[in-house]
Amino acid sequence: MHVPTPLLVLAILSPIALITIPTSQLDRVIHHRLCRTTGPVCNGHADLCNRSYGNITFAGSHDSFTFTNDTLQLARDQEVDIPTQLDFGIRLLQAQSHLWLGALHFCHTSNNLDGGKVADYLTIVANFLDNNPNDVLTLLFTNPEGVSFPDVWAPLFESAGLVKYAYVPPRNPMPQSAWPTLGEMIANGERLVVFIDYVGKDGRTVDYLLPEFGMIWETPYDMTDPSLPCSIDRIRGADVLSASNQMYLINHEIDIIVSGALVSDPVDAPTTNSVTSIIAHANRCLHFANGRNPNFILFDFINLGEIFKAVDQLNRL
Ligand SMILES: *[C@@H]1O[C@H](CO)[C@@H](O)[C@H](O)[C@H]1NC(C)=O
Numbered sequence: 001m002h003v004p005t006p007l008l009v010l011a012i013l014s015p016i017a018l019i020t021i022p023t024s025q026l027d028r029v030i031h032h033r034l035c036r037t038t039g040p041v042c043n044g045h046a047d048l049c050n051r052s053y054g055n056i057t058f059a060g061s062h063d064s065f066t067f068t069n070d071t072l073q074l075a076r077d078q079e080v081d082i083p084t085q086l087d088f089g090i091r092l093l094q095a096q097s098h099l100w101l102g103a104l105h106f107c108h109t110s111n112n113l114d115g116g117k118v119a120d121y122l123t124i125v126a127n128f129l130d131n132n133p134n135d136v137l138t139l140l141f142t143n144p145e146g147v148s149f150p151d152v153w154a155p156l157f158e159s160a161g162l163v164k165y166a167y168v169p170p171r172n173p174m175p176q177s178a179w180p181t182l183g184e185m186i187a188n189g190e191r192l193v194v195f196i197d198y199v200g201k202d203g204r205t206v207d208y209l210l211p212e213f214g215m216i217w218e219t220p221y222d223m224t225d226p227s228l229p230c231s232i233d234r235i236r237g238a239d240v241l242s243a244s245n246q247m248y249l250i251n252h253e254i255d256i257i258v259s260g261a262l263v264s265d266p267v268d269a270p271t272t273n274s275v276t277s278i279i280a281h282a283n284r285c286l287h288f289a290n291g292r293n294p295n296f297i298l299f300d301f302i303n304l305g306e307i308f309k310a311v312d313q314l315n316r317l
């Protein structure tokens, strides 16, 4: 049996042994314990500080802006607002954009759920980063209308005061193994990673708006098969990095069909978001990634089920 070192130490420090330990030595033991509990913490865990961003599983909120308790609103995928999602431990926020009356909004197009202006959403993100200096957050936005990075997206990040937090990788695409540790990102103040699925139609880039595919591949979304089989769905061609050298995201959401439309299912969410279901899905993907766990998992109804327990388990916390 493998006995962890701290347990061995405890066994040696039985009450009788304690009496005979010189005070100086006892101090050292106590000091060591204090240091371990009061040292740097990254995304809520000391053990994550020394881990590469590319070697961590982050819990993500699918269609993060669609929060409402109105059960008649079939386009909703969440029940709690963005600050509450972040309080729960969500560290990737996903959202779909749509230009509307000259302003970029987040919108669930299929059912027309307007999630408000991107500018307002980014202010909430900035507020979180201002108030949580030891946290790294990832944004994953979709750009289905091919809106310009420098003309439309970048000014919104500038107005929200987010550019100073945005991580600019030394090369693009960055292989999974090349990412800095959370501790390094926090020390450098670059605590926001922004992925956008597709570059704008004008083809112009911005250094901190990272095209998703090429660095991340995804499993299929809008799945109705409750067994959630794993396959590589969206990915940029092998011209860049092979799948096993990219990070990857699993879409852990099961839809049902209501009047011909695909909608998320809050009734099943506690089962979908159970540890068993999440770990099993992750395990089905391992062979695409040299045995590595998913980097990001997107969930519907992040307040239901046990997603943070599952993610901690994947991170061996
Ligand atoms: C961080 O990780 C590196 C390499 O994995 C290791 O050499 C180093 O001792 C670790 N530092 C801490 C503080 O755990």
Ligand SMILES: *[C@@H]1O[C@H](CO)[C@@H](O)[C@H](O)[C@H]1NC(C)=O
Binding pocket: 054, 055, 056, 057, 291, 292, 293, 294, 295
């Ligand atoms: C991180 O690395 C460990 C050890 O190689 C691996 O077991 C784990 O699946 C990795 N996780 C991610 C998200 O890469």
Ligand SMILES: *[C@@H]1O[C@H](CO)[C@@H](O)[C@H](O)[C@H]1NC(C)=O
Binding pocket: 067, 068, 069, 079, 080, 081
């Ligand atoms: C929905 O209801 C839950 C439980 O009462 C509550 O915590 C949450 O804040 C509500 N969501 C919204 C968007 O009002």
